Amino acid sequence: MQNAYIERCNGSVRRELLNAYVFRTLDEVRQKAQEWMQDYNHHRPHQALNFRAPAELLEEIVT
DSSP: OHHHHHHHHHHHHIIIIITTOOOOSHHHHHHHHHHHHHHHHHTOOBGGGTSBOHHHHHHHHHO
């Protein structure tokens, strides 16, 4: 089951980041990747997490 989650994430990275931009520099890749990960982990609801963002679920677990 773990592999399915990783494959889903990899597909999202490819579709929403790598195929969506033409990068000119390595710094641009780093910046866009950081922005994408921030959105993915802190703002986007995930169906597998009962429509919560990963950071939201982590906060519930930690507190």
